[in-house]
Amino acid sequence: MIELTERAQDAVKSAISAAAQPVRGLRLMIEAGGCSGFKYTMGLADEPKPDETVIERGGIKVFVDNNSQEHLAGTTIDFVVALEGSGFTFNNPNAKSSCSCGKSFS
Template sequence: MINLTESAQNALKSAISAAAQPVSGLRIMVEGGGCAGFKYTMGLAAAPKPDDTVIERGGIKLFIDNDSHEHLAGTTIDFVVAFDSSGFTFDNPNAKSNCSCGKSFS
């Protein structure tokens, strides 16, 4: 379903270990909005919600709500370090088009 590159796994493990509150995984969602129609949201979470599917990749639990499954199937999440900015990127085979920011798609 969703894949995490080694770089993404390392970035997430660092974020989880540095979190001020207890964290058991990463919540990933697709919401309406952004400049292309849908946007990715993600954040550390203490526990899954009742309607979440929990999958594990590289020792990291991912919490995905039922509404986001169809949009995220086959997506690879990477963490890219660049001179001018660093962050997570999404390679989503379901996206018909992407915004230049890489955080929004249709």
């Protein structure tokens, strides 16, 4: 199960409302890469792909490709504002290690 904190929900809803094209949800997936082996990829999407599962969190449809689900199970996504910059953070119980930027893991 993937969770979005209230701050993450607000950030996604704000991005959806500001999008120039129609948006129906948030695409979330894991890809090979990053400095730790895997990296998180997020983006606004108009519709789910055939190999994606749709979950709803706080009124937001989240499209998760089937290959990424096992890596994301139990993950909580937050949105933080800090002096170093603002962005999404991932608290992933499946990660054995992560890089200092928090955008990739192994």
